Amino acid sequence: MSRIASLDYSALYSRLQGTALQPWLDVLPVMIEKNFNAARWGDIPRWLSCIEKLPIIEPNAINLDADTVSIVNETPLTADVRQQLEQALRGLHPWRKGPFDIAGIHINTEWRSDWKWKRLQAHIKPLTGKTVLDVGCGSGYHCWRMKGAGADLVIGIDPSPLFIVQYWALQHFIQSNSVFVLPAACEDLPQDLQAFDTVFSMGVLYHRRAPMDHLLELRQLLKPGGQLVLETLVIEGDENAVLVPGDRYGRMGNVWFIPSVAALTRWLEKMRFSDIKVVDVCATTIEEQRSTDWMTFQSLSDFLDPDNHSKTVEGHPAPVRAILTATRKS
Ligand SMILES: C[S@@+](CC[C@H](N)C(=O)[O-])C[C@H]1O[C@@H](n2cnc3c(N)ncnc32)[C@H](O)[C@@H]1O
Numbered sequence: 001m002s003r004i005a006s007l008d009y010s011a012l013y014s015r016l017q018g019t020a021l022q023p024w025l026d027v028l029p030v031m032i033e034k035n036f037n038a039a040r041w042g043d044i045p046r047w048l049s050c051i052e053k054l055p056i057i058e059p060n061a062i063n064l065d066a067d068t069v070s071i072v073n074e075t076p077l078t079a080d081v082r083q084q085l086e087q088a089l090r091g092l093h094p095w096r097k098g099p100f101d102i103a104g105i106h107i108n109t110e111w112r113s114d115w116k117w118k119r120l121q122a123h124i125k126p127l128t129g130k131t132v133l134d135v136g137c138g139s140g141y142h143c144w145r146m147k148g149a150g151a152d153l154v155i156g157i158d159p160s161p162l163f164i165v166q167y168w169a170l171q172h173f174i175q176s177n178s179v180f181v182l183p184a185a186c187e188d189l190p191q192d193l194q195a196f197d198t199v200f201s202m203g204v205l206y207h208r209r210a211p212m213d214h215l216l217e218l219r220q221l222l223k224p225g226g227q228l229v230l231e232t233l234v235i236e237g238d239e240n241a242v243l244v245p246g247d248r249y250g251r252m253g254n255v256w257f258i259p260s261v262a263a264l265t266r267w268l269e270k271m272r273f274s275d276i277k278v279v280d281v282c283a284t285t286i287e288e289q290r291s292t293d294w295m296t297f298q299s300l301s302d303f304l305d306p307d308n309h310s311k312t313v314e315g316h317p318a319p320v321r322a323i324l325t326a327t328r329k330s
Helices: 010-016 022-026 028-035 044-053 079-090 113-123 141-148 161-174 211-221 261-270
Strands: 061-063 069-072 100-102 105-107 131-135 153-158 179-183 196-202 222-234 273-283 308-312 320-328
Touching (some): 010 022, 010 028, 010 179, 028 179, 044 161, 069 141, 069 161, 079 105, 100 161, 113 141, 113 222, 113 273, 113 320, 131 141, 131 211, 141 153, 141 161, 141 179, 141 196, 153 161, 161 179, 211 222, 211 261, 222 261, 261 273, 261 320
Parallel strands (some): 069 100, 131 196, 153 179, 196 222
Antiparallel strands (some): 061 069, 100 105, 222 320
């Protein structure tokens, strides 16, 4: 039996009372109901049954400040409980963002999301005591790391219901009062909340058909003086260089714009961000994104030209990602 009623966000609702995010409470429950809808997503009952089957474990420690987000249980699990745990977690395949370790079960996710965190953590404003939003957070791996870095309240949003259930699998054990992942897209958020000290948008901009509107939405979520941490695909070139892929980019159908770093910087300036810094640019490798036994579908090596890994199968430049930080001026 699970200790949490599935998708019970009442702890979040209590936390938002009396804060700058209180106005969101007017629409939040309805939004959650609408976006996590079994009529639309037929797998939801099966995924929730996996959560129900997770065993109760009283962890000895929760480690959110290490490459692998871990739930540490010093007493070895019995073979039966271990099997029950592993089966329930494997029912939530594919696991894309991680890694996680739950009582000795290592979830070797498609992405080494810890590598992205390592690239940015020294360059962002301290998160200690802050209210943070992670837009397009996937399973919430980075949300847990943000809490590990001292954030007071972390809200992640993602429209994909499987990732929300994966968050609840972790939350079943962690029982956190300060990390919440909600079923939502950024366009579902109320406009002009001005409530977050730091907003992360990582791996989302190229999925947006109107990227400058996305930057504007992110700006309006920030308090004046708040920091945006933006991570996205980039190409080489000057401030006028932007790739608009045809049908697909690396087999992804929903990639709209891939700017150069110079073009992205100009977009941020136009949206009235200041203090814009490029803190990292690096090619995504087949060691960072790969198939594993927790994500058995195709991965990056299948999306690259087999004879030339500097190109995608469509002949576009292979994925290179940049991380920029910027401040909301006023
Ligand atoms: C490439 S993944 C990045 C995940 C994570 N932020 C990271 O950097 O590892 C992109 C995520 O954005 C989510 N996403 C796509 N469109 C979105 C939107 N309009 N609003 C919020 N999230 C979105 C997807 O469901 C997916 O989980």
